[in-house]
Amino acid sequence: MKRRILFVDDDSNILQGLRRMLRSMREEWNIDFANNGQDALERLAQEPYDVIISDVKMPGMDGVQLLTEVRTQYPHITRLLLTGQAEEETILKAVGPAHQFLSKPCDAEVLKTTISRTCALSALLEAPTLKQLASQMISIPTLPSLYTELVQVLEDPESTLEHISTIVAKDMGMTAKILKLVNSAFFGLPRQVSSPSQAISFLGIETLKTLVLTVQVFEELKPKHTTNFSIESLWEHSIQTGDFARKIAQAENLEEHLVSDTLAAGMLHDVGILLLATQLPDHFAEAIELSNAQQVSLHEAERQILSASHAELGGYLLGLWGLRHPVVEAVAFHHQPKVIETQQFTPLTAVHIANALHTEKEKSGEQREGQGIQDEYIDSIGLTAHLQSWRDICQVSMS
Numbered sequence: 001m002k003r004r005i006l007f008v009d010d011d012s013n014i015l016q017g018l019r020r021m022l023r024s025m026r027e028e029w030n031i032d033f034a035n036n037g038q039d040a041l042e043r044l045a046q047e048p049y050d051v052i053i054s055d056v057k058m059p060g061m062d063g064v065q066l067l068t069e070v071r072t073q074y075p076h077i078t079r080l081l082l083t084g085q086a087e088e089e090t091i092l093k094a095v096g097p098a099h100q101f102l103s104k105p106c107d108a109e110v111l112k113t114t115i116s117r118t119c120a121l122s123a124l125l126e127a128p129t130l131k132q133l134a135s136q137m138i139s140i141p142t143l144p145s146l147y148t149e150l151v152q153v154l155e156d157p158e159s160t161l162e163h164i165s166t167i168v169a170k171d172m173g174m175t176a177k178i179l180k181l182v183n184s185a186f187f188g189l190p191r192q193v194s195s196p197s198q199a200i201s202f203l204g205i206e207t208l209k210t211l212v213l214t215v216q217v218f219e220e221l222k223p224k225h226t227t228n229f230s231i232e233s234l235w236e237h238s239i240q241t242g243d244f245a246r247k248i249a250q251a252e253n254l255e256e257h258l259v260s261d262t263l264a265a266g267m268l269h270d271v272g273i274l275l276l277a278t279q280l281p282d283h284f285a286e287a288i289e290l291s292n293a294q295q296v297s298l299h300e301a302e303r304q305i306l307s308a309s310h311a312e313l314g315g316y317l318l319g320l321w322g323l324r325h326p327v328v329e330a331v332a333f334h335h336q337p338k339v340i341e342t343q344q345f346t347p348l349t350a351v352h353i354a355n356a357l358h359t360e361k362e363k364s365g366e367q368r369e370g371q372g373i374q375d376e377y378i379d380s381i382g383l384t385a386h387l388q389s390w391r392d393i394c395q396v397s398m399s
Contacts, residue, residue, distance in 0.1 A: 003119050004030045004047070008040045008054040008066065009082070021108045029115070029208055037061030041069060050122065051115060055104065056083040067097035071322065077248050078118045078325070082106060099230075099325040101257060117340055121329050125155075125319045129307045134316060135278040143321045144216035146171060150209060164205065165196035168212060177207070178213050186243050206260035214238070214267040223277030228288050234270060237358060242266030244354030244394045245347070251393060252345050254385070258326060262347040265330035269351050272314030276302070299335050338377040345381060352377070353387075357394045 007018050015033045022031055032049075034040040036058060038145055040177045044052070052070055056063035060147070067079045082097040102114060124130070133383050134140060166365050169175050175196060183192055193199050200208050214376045218235055245266030247257045276284040291301035299309035315332025330348040331338050337352045356373045 002028060002030050003115075005115060006032050006034060006040060006043060006052045008034045008037065008052065008058070008063070010055070010058045016057070021111070022116065025112060030232060030318075036065040037063075037069075040066060041073075044074055045075075049074075050301055050303055050371045051080065051118060052079040053080040053082060053115075054104070056081055058258045067343045071097050072360065075322070078122055079116065080118070099322075099328075113344070114148070114341055117342060118325050120340060121315075121319075121325060121332065124199070124312060124332060125316050125328075127308075127312075130312055130316050133306055133308050133313060135285055137275070138311055140320065141217075141221060141275070144213060144220060146174060146215045146216055147209065150212055154205060154209075161197055161200055164200060164208075168196040168199075168208070173219075174212065174215055174229065178211050181215075181239070186239065204260075206257070207263060210260065210267060211243075213264070214242075217271055217274065221271075221274040221278050223274065223281065228292065229277060230283075231274075234273060237362065239271055240397070241269060241351065241354045244358055245350040245386050247393050248353055248390050249350040249390065251345065252350070254345070254347070254350075258347055260273040261324055261326040262330070262350045263322070265327045265334075265347050265351045266354055268314065268318065269331050269334050269355060270314065271317060272310030272312070275313055275317060276306075280306075297335070309335065315337060336374070338374055338380065343381055344379070345383060349378075349381065349383075353390050354382060354394070357391060379384065 007015065008156070009015050009018075012035065015035065017380055018033070019031075022029070025031070027220065032043060034043055037054075038061060040052065040054070043049075052067070054063040056065050058066075061069075063081050063083070067081060070079055077097050079097060080102055081100070082102050082104045083102070090105055100114065100118065102111065131350050146167065151165065153167060155395075168178065178196070178199060179193060181187075182203065192205040193202060197206075203211075218231070218238075221284065223231060224289065228246050234288040242263050243266070246259060246263040273284075276287070287298060287301040287305050290296075290304060291298045294301070299311055302305050311334055312332050315328050318331055319328045326347045328347070329340065330351040334351045337348050338349060353373060360372070373387070375384070378387065
């Protein structure tokens, strides 16, 4: 079935250029164009669409306002924002409404690849096996309340640093955990941080959001006792994977907002394990036993029992929560990155490498089938020569 794509831009020359640029995709996509936000909403009310791509600067209803409305009325639609602006305020306002950002002007191949990847991810999250697995759960967790409140304040242009730090400070346990993490070797800050406002000043708002979300997820999804499973070990692995992934992304000169996505994905890459351990503990225990008996990775054992793994289930949850596509993609495919056909280094690459390297360190070099780095994938994006430097980065982080 063809995907339906809607482009929104008030510049008719831009829309004409997009028509020419995407002519070769007519066999795969049905493409429509709207010249303002109101026109776009009218089209959405008349016909179903899979992806909307809007310019950020438009008279009347701008791109952020449009995507905010789309998120409310049509939450299933993938939302991309084209922006030629580098202002942090615009990016922060769009964090919730937009799944992903694209620089304007956008290279034709980058645009095609991004749309293809987001459609592939949407297809995964709509897969019957995942929906069936999710239906077996007692309940699908909602987005943690403190994180929701934090995002709402960030979307308010009147918000100040004091407003943001006050929200975090409401929960003393949360504040203590975040400050402990901020002051650890994980961030290597030049001096001790003693308050949420200092943490924001040093780390930035996006990193603070990631810490709040990760801590809350682990707090709210504490599993019952399961043989051979330790939530403390999973927490340590998640934190270290996030650290490795962030440093690898920085070494590859990813844009700052993608580095933030990489950290979030690294810290949340195993959220699906928490879901299985809390919602389907018997199946999860069976998967652990099978993994140990057959000496295969946990996600391979999960596939044999549940027809899906914790990776896809984690991506499914984060997709429901509306996290940005680079984060969802990295979580969903961190064990099988070659499923996403791309020639670029992305947050997915960093999380795949970081997870494999930290697992390798944890197991003292012992590897089970499906746990290691996918050499074929790394070779396909032309970065095999970078492997040793990535290993060195992770070795330094663990020393």
